[in-house]
Amino acid sequence: MNTPTSGRCTLVGAGPGDPELLTLKAVKAIAHATLLLVDDLVNDAVLAHASPTARIVHVGKRGGCKSTPQAFIDKLMITAVQEGEQVVRLKGGDPFIFGRGGEEVEHLRTAGIDVEVVNGITSGLAGMSSLGAPLTHREHAHGVVFVTGHAKPGDTGTDWAQLAATARQAKLTLVIYMGVSSLEHIGQGLLCNLPAQTPVAVVQNASLPTQRQALTTLGELVHTAQREQLESPSIIVVGDVVQGARAWAAQTQSSQRAA
Known part of the structure; x- marks a missing residue:
């Protein structure tokens, strides 16, 4: 197990597209993030809830298009948490419905990092x-x-x-x-x-x-x-x-x- 840090990772479901379908818990998590790793299908309007000082990194993944390698995303999340970042992995729909959320949770837990999941409307x-x-x-x-x-x-x-x-x-x-x-x-x-x-x-x-x-x-x-x-x-x-x-x-x- 890695030495615990003040960093944290939350997988957040951004919903199907309409920013008004965000949950209150999702809005709160986005607002507290210092680093947001954003999927391709997330509506840009959702990012209005982010802190002005937060770093936003787009790590889009869409079938048939050039995508960010999953291994790179996993490494980025782990490294950022270990450096003390408040990481939000922002995913379209729900993280646990065809969003590779399960895979990412497994990688984070293997690295000794606890992770919270905020569901979104699929x-x-x-x-x-x-x-x-x-x-x-x-x-x-x-x-x-x-x-x-x-x-x-x-x-x-x-x-x-x-x-x-x-x-x-x-x-x-x-x-x-x-x-x-x-x-x-x-x-x-x-x-x-x-x-x-x-x-x-x-x-x-x-x-x-x-x-x-x-x-x-x-x-x-x-x-x-x-x-x-x-x-x-x-x-x-x-x-x-x-x-x-x-x-x-x-x-x-x-x-x-x-x-």
Whole structure:
């Protein structure tokens, strides 16, 4: 164990984008930081809560783009804490939902550093809430599964056909992160055990003024995403709860009239 110092590290969830969705605890942690290590998807408006004397270092990580190596981020956090810094690792969404928060906590604890985690609203929840729809419902969904569509290099990734079978049997909502680039592969797998008419929502830039979304079916998912030019960062929600979206009934009636 390293000799204890006055330094400290807090992993803070900045939420899905809207700065008003920050928790009070997150605002307090940001305000007390002497060093903020900021992910790419964090809204710049969140940094208005930082001290004027705080150092802000952007360590962005986004699929398909040049990213700061994770090992460098881990080393930077540890070194800064050992030097007595009040470090806030500021992450989009929630640190423990596909934010590599678990990995970073493990590295910090191995270095003898205690770490606090401040949760944030994840985009999968915020995106569906913006459409006026839930993730769970007593009649339509008994649970929800958060799953990544971006497998770690060398990993075979999710068995989408098996997941679809489980979701159908147990009445689960699927919330897929980082899945746009693999949409065709994901859709083909899910269609093995879910009906083509299964409702789907795709929400890009959840909670931001630039949010865009499309309501479709599993069978039309790839075509709809291409037609609407939906890109990352987007979440994909699969399941009957999508029918609760404010626009779903109107869209369905419009389609019926066109037919």
